[in-house]
Amino acid sequence: MTGFDRPRIEAAVAEILAAIGEDPSRPGLETTPSRVADAYEEFFAGLGKDPLAELGEPVPLEGHEAETVILRDIQFRSVCEHHLLPFLGVAHVAYLPGERVVGLGRIPRVIETLAARPQLQERLTEQIADSIEHGAQARGVLVVLDAQHECVTTRGARQTESSTVTIASRGELAEPAARAEIVALIGRGVA
Structure with missing residues (x-):
């Protein structure tokens, strides 16, 4: 990842620990700055990466027109840019191929x-749809994300089931009719 500054992250985490009244050098916390830096490197590995590159080259359908392709229950995790807390969920992606299709394993890579990167779920949903529409040259795309946000489940309102x-x-x-049909096929009862 370009731009990842491990020493700066470690120093910032040590400062946060000191700012909440902890001793960053005490046993149990002495390796926390390094561990947080490891986690952040993984959590934000998508920064600077092109999601369209993850789709690869679409494959020609060879004279056939495919109907809807649906991938359900693609697990993902992200980090809310407002609180830097994780949100975890599942993505459901449907697309109508044009003259080409993309490998099914490539769509989860786009989502990942x-x-x-620091995200809002609303923006993430739009970015996934845009990437698949353009990268797959799709006639239509529908993306549904269903996620639990730790900023809602563990702080503030503490709505653990929302x-x-x-x-x-x-x-x-x-x-509307095509959208409703796909949402029904996803089988989650969302509309």
Whole structure:
């Protein structure tokens, strides 16, 4: 990851520990700055990466027109940019291929790349839809994210069972009837 400054992160974590009244050098905390830096390097590995590169080259359909392709229950994690706390969830992606399709394993890579940066769930949903629409040259795209945010479940209102659902649709799947059909096929009862 370009721009990742481990010593600066470690110093900042030590400062936070001191600022809350802890001794960053006490046993149990002495390696915390390094561990947090390791976690941040992983959490933010998508910074500077192009999600379209993860799709690779779409493969021609060879004279056939594919109908809807749906990938359900793609697990993801991201970090809320407001509180720097994780949010975890599942993504459901549907697309109508144009003349080409993308490898099914490539769509989760797009999601992982976009999620591995400070995010808002609403923006993440839109970015996934845009990436698949453009990178796959899709006639239509529908993305549904369902996630639990630790900023809601562990602080403030502490709503431990709540989740947030966001939807983005493009092209032919933005039409209300097509959108409703795909949401029903996803089988989660969200609309």
